Amino acid sequence: MPRGADLAALRESVAGCRGCPLHRDATQAVFGRGDASARTVLLGEQPGDQEDLRGEPFVGPAGRVLDEALAEAGIDPGEAYVTNAVKHFKFERRAERGKRRIHKPPTLREMTACRPWLAAELELLDPEVIVALGATAGKALLGSAFRVTKERGRLLTWSAPGPGPESGGGDGEGRGGRDAGGGEAAGAAWEGPLVATIHPSAVLRAEDDREAVRAGLVADLRIAAGVLD
Ligand code: URA
Secondary structure: OOOOOOHHHHHHHHOOOOOOHHHHOOOOOOOOEOOOOOOEEEEEOOOOHHHHHHOOOOOOHHHHHHHHHHHHHOOOHHHOEEEEOOOOOOEEEEHHHOOEEEEOOOOHHHHHHHHHHHHHHHHHHOOOEEEEEOHHHHHHHHOOOOOHHHHOOOEEEEEEEOOOOOOOOOOOOOOOOOOOOOHHHOOEEEEEEEEEEOOOHHHHHOOOOHHHHHHHHHHHHHHHHHHHO
């Protein structure tokens, strides 16, 4: 992790990250995409199959769902910064599915190993609102007790530890807090509004109730859009 790096330098360095074993099977690390002055940061879980191949976040089917939902909610997708809690694609190959690479959720250890990249990104971006897309993104920001079903669509506060005795080490749990200015937030490098919602791939997985699931995603994103008004 280079000190004093800008987003371009972080992107270059993450390519050589060996902080956890996921780099071994992934094609490449996928860093965030967007302008450093973006007002909104969208945080996903990890790159998917297409993102892994193309080296950019949310360029596959989930990205298309996300872009449409953002536009409907009043957030210009082109003006948001998109990134992931984990920068390498985790998958397994299943012979019975034509050797397709099937997504596997990251472990807490993998999320913790990747955390410094996310913390550095957020500190540089200093967004007006951050949207956690799904359970992994929520846990990466608010700890493992986070439940997207309970917290979605509400205005929360997230804070990141800055330099000082509170930062560094730890197990990746409990380092974020909803209590801005409180104990866990002491020395915060970044703190601000956070809205959690479902991951856009939940819309793709939905069958009979797909439109209702999609409408729920849009409704949650409208809460984030309200912060920008
Ligand atoms: N899903 C994610 O969480 N992130 C991506 O970049 C693509 C799919």
